[in-house]
Amino acid sequence: MIINxxxxxxRDASEFTYLGDASLIDRPDPEADDAAKQFHDxxxxxxxxxxxxxxxxxxxxxxxxxxxxxxxxxTHEITRVELAKDVAIAxxxxx
Amino acid sequence: xxxxxxIAESPLNGLQRAFEGVTVEEVSGRAIVSVAFSDRAGLExxxxxxxxxxxPFVGNTARVETRDLLILSLQSDxxxxxxxxxxxxxxxxxxxxxxxxxxxxxxxxxxxxxRVSGPGSRTALERICMLDLHPDIFTVGAVARTVMEHLxxxxxxxxxxxxxxxxxxxxxxxxxxxxxxxxxxxx
Numbered sequence: 001m002i003i004n005x006x007x008x009x010x011r012d013a014s015e016f017t018y019l020g021d022a023s024l025i026d027r028p029d030p031e032a033d034d035a036a037k038q039f040h041d042x043x044x045x046x047x048x049x050x051x052x053x054x055x056x057x058x059x060x061x062x063x064x065x066x067x068x069x070x071x072x073x074x075t076h077e078i079t080r081v082e083l084a085k086d087v088a089i090a091x092x093x094x095x
Numbered sequence: 096x097x098x099x100x101x102i103a104e105s106p107l108n109g110l111q112r113a114f115e116g117v118t119v120e121e122v123s124g125r126a127i128v129s130v131a132f133s134d135r136a137g138l139e140x141x142x143x144x145x146x147x148x149x150x151p152f153v154g155n156t157a158r159v160e161t162r163d164l165l166i167l168s169l170q171s172d173x174x175x176x177x178x179x180x181x182x183x184x185x186x187x188x189x190x191x192x193x194x195x196x197x198x199x200x201x202x203x204x205x206x207x208x209x210r211v212s213g214p215g216s217r218t219a220l221e222r223i224c225m226l227d228l229h230p231d232i233f234t235v236g237a238v239a240r241t242v243m244e245h246l247x248x249x250x251x252x253x254x255x256x257x258x259x260x261x262x263x264x265x266x267x268x269x270x271x272x273x274x275x276x277x278x279x280x281x282x
Binding site: 007008009010011012014015061062063064065 | 153154169170171173225226227232239240241242247
């Protein structure tokens with residue numbers, strides 16, 4: 001499997017490690033009233049889609065960047081690769 | 096403090112192997128300094144002021160001929176600087192350039208360096224390197240961090256037919272063995 005890195009171009013998947021669902025970027029606010037419930041969901045609950053899945057990959061044997069990869073879990077086709085940093089900033093995070 | 100008169104040994108003991116069309120040789124005597132940074136614009140300004148240089152983007156390198164510096168842009172928040180080692184504190188020489196814009200560490204003794212050169216060098220590397228090393232894609236001056244034979248390697252094309260490889264000193268002999276084996280497989 002080849003991941004087309006936004007900065008570096010196509011790289012073999014063996015250079016990366018896989019973390020999981022990209023929703024991990026949306027860490028709940030620990031000060032919220034229902035923080036315990038939100039963190040329970042954040043830590044334990046995952047969708048297990050057949051088809052398109054947004055997920056976090058780390059380019060460990062490369063430029064050490066985190067990526068959000070949109071991959072089809074049936075075909076392994078990768079339709080989009082973004083820097084996780086850009087995704088996080090777009091969602092209002094500082095970095 | 097006691098005075099010692101010690102002679103440094105290079106990680107690969109001066110390895111040099113010549114094959115038909117390919118030479119594999121250790122490169123030693125280079126200081127390797129890492130500069131990590133969080134504010135790219137800040138470091139760019141510092142480098143422009145002290146070296147009159149535009150900081151290369153990730154995957155590219157720059158040379159400063161006057162000071163014999165080779166700058167490898169490895170990732171969006173880290174560069175390596177290679178230059179002839181003359182003193183014991185190469186990190187301080189680079190800290191002077193980076194000012195307060197970079198976190199500087201001396202990694203000179205952490206890496207083993209190999210140069211693979213000659214008309215057969217790209218063929219020699221194709222079995223071990225997953226990157227596309229075609230000169231139109233991996234151009235002269237390009238640099239990348241990748242994996243070869245399960246070992247982390249920084250590869251830099253420093254000529255049409257010349258590649259500089261860097262890998263961790265702790266596994267230097269395995270790395271050299273892997274590269275030499277890769278050459279022997281195609282020659």
